[in-house]
Amino acid sequence: MRLDSRSSGDKRGLFERLVEFLSPGPDTRAELIETLADAESRELIAPESRIMLEGVIRMADMIAGDVMVAAPRMDLLDIDAPYDELLEVVIETSHSRFPVYEGQRDNIIGILLAKDLLKLQRAPELNLRTLLRPAVFVPESKNLNELLRDFRSNRNHLAIVIDEFGNTAGLITIEDVLEEIVGEIEDEFDEIQGDQGIYTLADGSQRIAGDADISAVNSVLGVQLPDEAFDTIGGLVAHEHGRVPRRGETVEVGGLAFTVMLTRGGAVRWFKVSPVHREPGA
Numbered sequence: 613m614r615l616d617s618r619s620s621g622d623k624r625g626l627f628e629r630l631v632e633f634l635s636p637g638p639d640t641r642a643e644l645i646e647t648l649a650d651a652e653s654r655e656l657i658a659p660e661s662r663i664m665l666e667g668v669i670r671m672a673d674m675i676a677g678d679v680m681v682a683a684p685r686m687d688l689l690d691i692d693a694p695y696d697e698l699l700e701v702v703i704e705t706s707h708s709r710f711p712v713y714e715g716q717r718d719n720i721i722g723i724l725l726a727k728d729l730l731k732l733q734r735a736p737e738l739n740l741r742t743l744l745r746p747a748v749f750v751p752e753s754k755n756l757n758e759l760l761r762d763f764r765s766n767r768n769h770l771a772i773v774i775d776e777f778g779n780t781a782g783l784i785t786i787e788d789v790l791e792e793i794v795g796e797i798e799d800e801f802d803e804i805q806g807d808q809g810i811y812t813l814a815d816g817s818q819r820i821a822g823d824a825d826i827s828a829v830n831s832v833l834g835v836q837l838p839d840e841a842f843d844t845i846g847g848l849v850a851h852e853h854g855r856v857p858r859r860g861e862t863v864e865v866g867g868l869a870f871t872v873m874l875t876r877g878g879a880v881r882w883f884k885v886s887p888v889h890r891e892p893g894a
Contacts, residue, residue, distance in 0.1 A: 641669055641670075644669060645669060648662045648665055648666060649662065663794070664793055664794055667792055667793035668793055670792070671756045671757060671792045671793060672755075672756075672757055674755070674792060675752060675753050675754060675755055675756065676750055676751070676752055676754040676756065676759055676771075676773050676784050677752035677753065677773065677781065677782075678756075679756070679784060679788045679789070679791075679792060680752070680773045680781065680782035680783060680784040680788070681782050681783050681784070681788070681878045682781070682782045682878060683717070683780050683781055683782050685782075685856075685878025685879070686711065686717075686780075686782065686783050686878070687701065687705045687707055687710060688710065688711050688712070688713050688717055688720075689701060689702075689710045689711070689712045689713070689724055690712075690714075691712050691713065691714045691721060691740060691741065692714070695729075695732055695733070695736070698729060698740075699729065702726045702729060706858065708725065708726050708769075709723055709724070709725055709726070709769060709770045709785075710723065710724045710726065711723055711747065711770075711772060711783060712724050712740075712744055717780070718779055718780045720747050720772050720780060721741075721744065721747070722741075722744030722745060722746060722747050723744065723745045723746070723747050723770060724740070724743060724744055724745070725745065728743045729743070731743060747771075747772050748762075748766070748768055748770070748771040748772065749771065749772045749773075749774050750762075750771045750772070750773055750784070751773070751774060751775075751776075752773055752774070752775055752776070752781050754773075756789050756792060759771070759789060760786070760789045760790075763786040763789065764786075768786075769785055769786045769787075770784070770785045770786075771783065771784055771785075791874065809823065809824035809828075810824055810828065810829065810832050810833075813884070816886075817885060817886035818832075818833065818885040818886070819873065819882055819883070819884055819885070820845055820870075820882070820883045820884075820885050821845070821881070821882060821883075822844065822845060822846030822849075822879055822880035822882065822883065823844050823845075823846060824844060824845050825839075825843060825844065825845075826838075826839035826842065826844065826845055826848060829845055833885075835866055835867070835868065836866065837865065837866045837868075838866075845870070845883065846879055846883075848865060849863050849865055849870050849880070849883070850880075852865045856875075856878060856879060856880060857870075857872050857880065858872060858875065859872050859873070859874065859875050860872060864888055867887060867888050868885050868886070868887060869885065869886050869887070869888050870883045870884075870885055871883060871884045871885075871886075
């Protein structure tokens with residue numbers, strides 16, 4: 613290896629290239645992630661930057677099937693449903709885009725923007741079919757990096773995921789992909805309660821996985837949540853709420869406030885849990 617600064621058009625200084633020669637960079641993704649963690653510990657990069665960079669690295673190995681909303685949990689609109697019924701679904705789910713099917717749920721014929729549905733209210737003579745946007749279909753094996761690039765270039769925010777037989781496997785949005793970069797954060801927690809999916813935050817609240825066992829939560833938090841009908845926290849909270857809560861929603865169960873931090877595939881991935889504080893006499 614020549615260290616002559618005039619070689620190969622390398623404009624770095626001799627010292628910089630000597631350091632690189634003596635301390636070569638990481639050769640694997642695992643080593644790269646370790647390097648990022650070391651850079652954070654030395655305060656060369658902020659924790660938030662390290663988390664996002666790790667998300668980008670890990671996303672390179674992920675496919676659409678890993679993060680999609682599974683077909684049974686998709687919120688769909690029936691092309692033949694009356695306007696009031698369509699509006700009820702839009703209001704209840706609060707999505708901005710909906711796959712529309714005809715006949716069977718597997719037969720997706722287009723995408724309806726929630727704002728376009730309002731046009732029917734002002735002009736009932738319009739045919740709903742004329743308001744549909746073309747649906748984009750991608751295979752389960754579609755790499756997330758490629759999918760994100762397609763979303764950006766096509767200005768499309770939703771795609772229908774199909775399996776190897778051409779059947780609808782689920783749907784994926786640009787938000788689902790971006791969550792892999794800025795979503796789950798595990799390193800900011802001070803205490804970990806084994807492998808039970810229960811973490812203690814710096815402010816004393818808990819982060820609890822949606823699939824954590826109710827019995828484990830009762831044991832760690834010293835509470836008595838009912839575990840006769842449901843095994844997991846996610847199932848119990850969804851039952852008490854009447855549906856799976858969305859990100860940012862808070863559900864009170866057994867004197868605890870369960871706030872949804874992250875959802876995945878139509879289910880809650882993480883809750884932030886803290887005691888419900890009530891004013892005296894409330």
